[in-house]
Amino acid sequence: MDRNELIQQLKEQIIKQLNLADKKPEDIKDDDPLFVEGLGLDSIDALELIVLLQQEYNIKLKNAEEGQTIFRSVSTMADYILEQQAGSAN
């Protein structure tokens, strides 16, 4: 799966996992902030995103502090997933 496909998949998964029933994937821009002024996610949503990474990509966040950077946008999430997958493949 290339980066663009992963970004599209992530948008669909975020909408499903976080019950954003009023959103469509095209409403979420790749680099929009996920929290506060962007999608308006909150701290519980952050925990759900951690679950999503574990459930769908088998990635466990080692340090919760990293979340702020990883979950800045869908782009940063995709980059982190690709980086982790590349790391585990080597």
Place this chain on the structure above:
Amino acid sequence: MPEESSVHITSTALIRNNKVWEGETLLFEGDGQGMDFLHSLYENLDINYPKFFKMDALCKSGTAAAHVLLKNFEKEQYKPEEVGIVLSNKNGSIEADINYYESSKTFPSPSLFVYTLPNIVIGEISIRYGFKGENAFFVSEKFNAHWMYFYVNNLMQAHPIKACICGWVDVVDEEYDACLFLVEQKSENGINFTAGNLDILYNRA
């Protein structure tokens, strides 16, 4: 200390048997079941509160009933600390408890966990409208109008509560039963706030 006659039930909202009532007026009748009913209710009542979709069924039910109850409520005439909420039900947060338990067999869901207390519905209503007054949630076999009257009346006497949302919000097996009352000290309109009137209004449908 307010006299009994100075306190009135100024609005009622009822969600029962797939129907939504504001006082005597039928606002909506749905043909779907469970979440389908709640989501069609959301569209039809123009609730326009995206957080609704994240809530468990109990909070959706309470939020929808509060939306109907407070349609004409002029909350600006009260300070946030002057509006209380007292709710009750039979089944606590059983649906959310079961859903969370099921999720915990694989990946426990934080967003399900946060709804595993019945009083969260009070929090959701408070957040939406900015209420900060006293609140309480009671679990009892059936709606106890005398206890509700006693407790709310006491809040209005002993605390700076001038308006109170009270009533019953219950969900079990995708059956919704929400009956809310808005009780106000400032208003001369409405029905006298008594246990008897609460009982009559609760049992009307």
